[in-house]
Structure formats: structure tokens, C-alpha cells
Amino acid sequence: MATETDTAETADGRAGQETATATVGATGLLDHEQRERLYSRLLYLIAGLLLVFLWIPLTVMVFLSFARNSSTLFPFEGFTVEHYLATFADAGLMGALYNSVQVATLSATIATVLGVLASLALARRDFRFKQGFRTFGILPMIVPGVVLGIALLIYFRTLLSGLPLVGDLFVPGFLTLVLTHSVYGFPFVLLIVSARLYTFDESLEEAARDLGAGPLETFKDVTFPVVAPAIGAGFLFAWIRSFEDFIRAFFVKGTMDVLTTAMFSMIKYGAAPKMNAISSFIVFLIAIVLAVAMNVGNVTEYVAAGGGDPDE
Amino acid sequence: MGTSTESDDTLSFLRTEDGKLLVTAGPSGVWLGLLLLLPLTFMITVSFMNVNDSYNIVWQPSLENYGQLFGGQGPFWQTSFFESLLLSYFVAAVTTVLCLTLAFPLAYLLARKGGRLFKIVIFLVLLPFFTMYLVRAYSWLLMFGPSGVLNATLLQLGVIGEPLGVLNFGVPAIIVGLTHAYFPYMLLSLYASLDGIDFSLVEAARDLGASRAEVLIDVILPLALPGIISGSLFVFVPSLGAFITPRFLGQGKVLMIGQLIEERINSLYAIGYGSAASMFIVVTIVVAFGVAFRYVSVDELGGV
Numbered sequence: 001m002a003t004e005t006d007t008a009e010t011a012d013g014r015a016g017q018e019t020a021t022a023t024v025g026a027t028g029l030l031d032h033e034q035r036e037r038l039y040s041r042l043l044y045l046i047a048g049l050l051l052v053f054l055w056i057p058l059t060v061m062v063f064l065s066f067a068r069n070s071s072t073l074f075p076f077e078g079f080t081v082e083h084y085l086a087t088f089a090d091a092g093l094m095g096a097l098y099n100s101v102q103v104a105t106l107s108a109t110i111a112t113v114l115g116v117l118a119s120l121a122l123a124r125r126d127f128r129f130k131q132g133f134r135t136f137g138i139l140p141m142i143v144p145g146v147v148l149g150i151a152l153l154i155y156f157r158t159l160l161s162g163l164p165l166v167g168d169l170f171v172p173g174f175l176t177l178v179l180t181h182s183v184y185g186f187p188f189v190l191l192i193v194s195a196r197l198y199t200f201d202e203s204l205e206e207a208a209r210d211l212g213a214g215p216l217e218t219f220k221d222v223t224f225p226v227v228a229p230a231i232g233a234g235f236l237f238a239w240i241r242s243f244e245d246f247i248r249a250f251f252v253k254g255t256m257d258v259l260t261t262a263m264f265s266m267i268k269y270g271a272a273p274k275m276n277a278i279s280s281f282i283v284f285l286i287a288i289v290l291a292v293a294m295n296v297g298n299v300t301e302y303v304a305a306g307g308g309d310p311d312e
Numbered sequence: 313m314g315t316s317t318e319s320d321d322t323l324s325f326l327r328t329e330d331g332k333l334l335v336t337a338g339p340s341g342v343w344l345g346l347l348l349l350l351p352l353t354f355m356i357t358v359s360f361m362n363v364n365d366s367y368n369i370v371w372q373p374s375l376e377n378y379g380q381l382f383g384g385q386g387p388f389w390q391t392s393f394f395e396s397l398l399l400s401y402f403v404a405a406v407t408t409v410l411c412l413t414l415a416f417p418l419a420y421l422l423a424r425k426g427g428r429l430f431k432i433v434i435f436l437v438l439l440p441f442f443t444m445y446l447v448r449a450y451s452w453l454l455m456f457g458p459s460g461v462l463n464a465t466l467l468q469l470g471v472i473g474e475p476l477g478v479l480n481f482g483v484p485a486i487i488v489g490l491t492h493a494y495f496p497y498m499l500l501s502l503y504a505s506l507d508g509i510d511f512s513l514v515e516a517a518r519d520l521g522a523s524r525a526e527v528l529i530d531v532i533l534p535l536a537l538p539g540i541i542s543g544s545l546f547v548f549v550p551s552l553g554a555f556i557t558p559r560f561l562g563q564g565k566v567l568m569i570g571q572l573i574e575e576r577i578n579s580l581y582a583i584g585y586g587s588a589a590s591m592f593i594v595v596t597i598v599v600a601f602g603v604a605f606r607y608v609s610v611d612e613l614g615g616v
Contacts, residue, residue, distance in 0.1 A: 039524070043417050043420070043421050044421070046417040046418065047418045047421050047433070050414055050418050050495075051433070053414075054436070054440045054492065054495070055436070056455075058443065058451050060451065061450070061454055064454065071454070072454075073461055074465070113339075114339050114340040114343055117335065117339055117340060118337055118340040120336040121333060121336035122337075125333050125336065125337070127333055133341070137344065139344075139348060140348060142549060143594075144549060144550055144552065144570070144593055145553065146555055146570040146573050147553060147593050150355065150573060150577055150583075150586050151351040151352050151354070151355040151590070154351070154355055154358060154586075155350065155351035158358075158369065158583065159354055182343070183343070183347045183348055186344070190340075240442055244442075244444040244446070246444075246445065247556065247570075247574075250574075251574075251577070260446050263446055263447075263450075264446065264556075267450060267453070279444070279447040279451070282444055282447055283439075286439060286444075287439055289442075290439055290442055291435070
């Protein structure tokens with residue numbers, strides 16, 4: 001990085017040396033070097049501006065969450081934590097938060113169990129329609145939320161609710177939320193865990209089995225310890241996806257509220273101060289989780305599944 | 313554990329190849345079959361059926377739902393559905409191009425530099441990315457509008473005399489919001505493919521006299537093609553069906569297809585109309601992925 005921040009002066013200094021050797025080719029070289037540096041700086045400038053673009057609205061929101069004037073910057077009337085106190089005292093909102101945590105934990109657990117098993121099938125077994133199975137497994141991530149939401153709503157409300165005996169289970173509510181999010185979270189586990197299994201040396205498993213370990217023992221003692229970080233990352237991803245999802249939940253929630261749908265109604269009725277506070281609180285929370293996860297494991301590797309270098 | 317013969321049989325079956333496959337792929341296959349394949353099939357079926365006033369499906373094939381989408385007074389291109397569809401394609405296309413242009417330089421920089429800078433930048437990119445989508449859309453809601461932060465700040469600084477129309481709610485605001493929302497998908501996809509590039513190829517091309525533009529077009533872009541394609545898909549598809557961003561940043565001035573579907577379903581439970589409208593998104597995705605798979609394999613679509 002240090003070489004990139006060379007000042008224009010040193011470039012000129014070098015230019016002096018180059019012209020001393022005085023050939024036409026040398027001036028060409030000098031232009032080349034200068035342009036090289038210019039492009040490099042331009043690249044850094046664009047990168048910097050992009051980060052500003054990504055961060056500005058969130059920064060403003062966090063700032064406003066601590067400001068007395070909660071919807072716009074001017075006139076600035078001083079700082080306060082009142083909005084936070086009011087937010088945490090809001091029983092409806094906190095209830096919705098609790099619901100979100102429950103739904104996310106249950107659905108991510110289901111997604112993780114199914115995803116790990118399916119990853120084992122993809123990475124260790126040969127079967128017909130394997131590519132089809134994989135594509136099918138990634139589908140919930142690709143289908144837009146509106147489509148998945150409406151398809152599941154019609155399915156639960158019009159088709160399954162009419163069934164004898166079990167019909168009542170599928171009246172939109174807690175269970176339908178968990179089922180919907182378990183499907184939505186599945187691809188994230190599948191992608192992350194299967195990517196890890198593909199790079200894992202299979203001969204270790206064979207060795208364990210040759211030495212007399214059963215399939216379950218092999219998984220428990222050999223495979224699991226190696227893929228455990230990936231399973232953890234998959235669970236975390238599925239959890240966050242469920243926790244932050246609005247549109248799928250909005251369709252299948254029935255009369256129940258999760259955090260996102262409760263926040264959505266807040267904005268509809270214009271409760272900006274609490275909205276700023278709860279939103280900023282989420283930003284802080286995610287920042288901590290992400291910082292910890294990035295130091296404990298290699299998050300970027302999982303995020304850019306496939307392209308990552310494990311030793312980065 | 314395996315004292316009775318029955319469980320011995322079960323155990324020995326589980327040791328066979330079929331048994332192992334059944335245990336590993338079976339549960340998710342059933343789960344996805346029941347909660348993904350069947351609902352989508354049902355939705356497609358409903359779109360071709362009539363639904364009566366008591367929300368019951370009349371099991372008779374009919375194109376009435378599709379007729380309704382394009383029906384009403386005036387020619388079909390003046391129906392609210394067609395206008396929404398066109399607007400959605402436009403917004404999704406502009407967002408995709410914008411994300412691609414913005415993310416490419418950053419992805420290139422990340423792939424070439426690495427190290428500490430990489431970790432910091434990726435943290436700064438991932439944090440907004442992991443932040444609730446709703447929160448990000450809301451944060452732009454604060455920025456835009458006649459008395460939003462952007463206009464208010466410019467007015468305060470005396471840069472402008474009255475609120476700028478472009479900073480009001482509407483299509484430009486929606487595009488900015490969607491770009492902000494889906495930019496990381498593009499960045500990560502591009503980074504994943506650029507990271508695998510041997511950059512000595514770039515230097516070789518330069519040494520052999522290729523110009524910067526030639527290197528970009530002839531060397532870098534072809535190598536980054538899988539990332540460009542998968543990144544574009546991961547931006548275009550969710551932008552096409554977006555709901556919350558156009559809802560917040562359009563403020564009722566414009567209606568994208570996702571909003572139209574939501575409105576018909578949640579206020580009228582018009583499942584026929586909603587299903588038929590959703591089919592346009594589904595078919596677009598199928599076509600988009602069909603085209604994409606000619607250039608990249610499903611493995612390269614990892615990305616997210």
C-alpha cells in the first residue's frame with residue numbers, strides 16, 4: 001500500500017532521472033508510470049466513495065436515533081437516549097422481537113439438520129439427478145420473496161388448512177413461519193457445508209472406516225470436527241436470513257408479528273423515533289456478531305463460497 | 313441397540329448405498345418437495361384456474377386470470393399490471409448495471425490487494441449487508457423526500473434554493489435503495505471470480521503492448537464472466553420482485569410488480585390474480601437462469 005501513496009513529487013523526481021537518459025521510449029515509460037499511479041488512485045477513490053455510499057444512510061440513522069429531532073438533521077436539538085428507553089419499554093415490539101428469535105432459532109435448526117444431511121449426499125454419494133437435486137436445493141434462495149411468500153400462503157391457507165385433522169396446524173401463524181423460514185434458510189447451509197465437504201480429504205473417512213469405525217462414529221469423530229465451523233456458519237446464515245426476512249413472513253404470519261413485520265407497521269403509522277432506535281440497535285448487534293465471527297472463523301470464505309482461500 | 317432382528321435389518325439397510333442416500337438426501341428431498349415444489353406447482357395450477365367469490369378454486373382450466381391482468385379499459389399497455397411489469401424490468405435492469413459498474417472496481421481492488429485492507433473493507437461491506445434489509449430500506453427513507461436528510465442538508469448549506477425533485481421519492485430513489493441493498497451480492501460474486509484470476513496474465517498482456525482497455529475487455533472480463541453473470545442474476549432477480557424498497561422509496565407514486573401482487577393478495581386475497589402475476593416473475597427467472605447456465609455452471613453460482 002505504501003508504494004501507492006507516493007506523492008506526485010517523487011514521480012516528478014523519477015521523471016527527471018528518466019529524461020536524463022533522454023530517449024523517446026523513456027518518455028513513453030514515464031507516461032505509463034504516471035498513468036499507472038493515477039489509475040491506482042482512481043481505484044482507491046472509487047472504493048472509498050462506495051464505502052461512503054454504503055455507510056451514509058446507516059450513519060445518519062444511528063445519529064438520528066440519539067437525536068431529539070428524530071426525523072431530520074435540522075434543526076439539531078441535542079442528544080438523548082429517550083428513544084432507546086421508549087423502544088425497550090414497548091411491549092409489543094419486544095414481544096415481536098422474542099417471536100423473531102424463536103422462529104429464527106427453530107427454522108435455522110431445521111435448515112441446518114436437513115442441510116448437513118443433504119450436503120453429505122451431494123459430497124459423498126453418487127446418484128442420478130444429483131445436479132437437479134443441488135439446483136432444487138438452491139432454489140429457495142433464488143425465488144424472490146414475494147413469489148415464495150404468496151405460493152406458501154396459498155398452499156397453507158387454501159390447500160392445507162382444509163385438510164381433516166391436521167388442517168388447523170396450517171392456519172398462518174407460528175408454525176407456518178417456521179416452516180417457511182426453514183425452507184428459506186436451507187440453501188445457505190447447503191452451499192456452505194457442501195463447499196467445505198468438497199475440499200475435505202475423503203481418505204481420512206475411509207481410513208477411519210478401515211480401522212473399524214461405523215458410519216456414525218466416522219461422522220462424529222472425523223467428519224464433524226472438520227466441518228463444524230462450516231455448520232456453525234451455515235446455522236448463523238440461516239438464522240440471520242430468517243431474522244431479517246420481512247416479505248415471506250409478511251405473507252405467512254397470520255395474526256402473529258415478528259420483529260420485521262412489527263417494524264413495518266410502525267413505519268406505516270409513522271413512529272420514526274422508535275424505528276431509528278430499534279434499527280440502530282440491530283446494526284450494533286450485527287456489528288458485534290460479525291466482528292466476533294470474523295475473528296473466530298473465516299466468514300469471508302463462507303460468504304464467497306467456492307472462491308475463498310481457507311488460509312487467507 | 314441392535315438386539316432385535318428388526319432393528320438389525322434396518323441397520324444393515326442403512327449400510328447399503330441406497331440406505332445411506334435415503335438417510336442423507338431423503339429428509340431434505342421430502343421437506344423441499346412438500347414446502348417448495350408442491351406450493352410452487354399449486355400456485356402455477358391456481359393461476360390457470362378460476363377462483364370464485366368464496367375463495368374456492370373452480371377446478372377448470374381457464375385463462376381468465378391472465379385475461380384480468382391485461383384486461384380493463386383501454387389497450388393492454390395501459391393496464392396497471394403492464395405498467396408495473398415494465399417499470400419493474402426497467403428498475404431491475406438499471407440497478408443491475410449500476411451495481412456491476414460500481415462493484416467491479418472494488419472487487420478488482422480486493423482481489424489484487426488482500427491482506428489487512430481486505431479484511432477491513434470486507435467488514436465494512438458485510439456489515440450493511442447483514443443488517444436487516446428492512447432497516448437499510450428505512451435508512452434511505454430518512455435520506456429521501458422533500459424534507460428528507462439529503463434535501464434538508466443541501467438547503468441548509470445553501471447549495472439549493474428549494475427541494476430537488478430527484479431527491480424526492482420515486483424511481484431514482486428506488487434505484488438507489490435497491491443498488492444499496494443488492495450491491496454486496498454483486499461484489500461478492502465478482503470477487504469470487506476475480507480472486508481466482510492469475511494476474512500475471514494481465515501483466516503479460518500489458519507487456520505485450522495491450523492497452524488498458526484491451527486488457528480489460530480481452531483478458532479480465534472473459535475471466536470474470538461467471539462472476540458477472542451470477543452477480544447480475546443475484547441483483548436482477550430480487551430487484552424484479554422487490555417489495556419493501558419500492559414501497560418505502562416510491563411512497564405510492566409508482567407501483568412495482570411485487571407491490572401489485574402484495575396489494576391484491578393481502579387486501580383482497582385475489583389468489584388467481586396474484587398467482588398469474590407471479591408467473592411473470594417465475595418465467596423471467598427461468599429464462600434468465602436458462603440463459604445464464606449456457607455460460608456458467610450451477611457450482612459457480614455459489615456466491616452468496
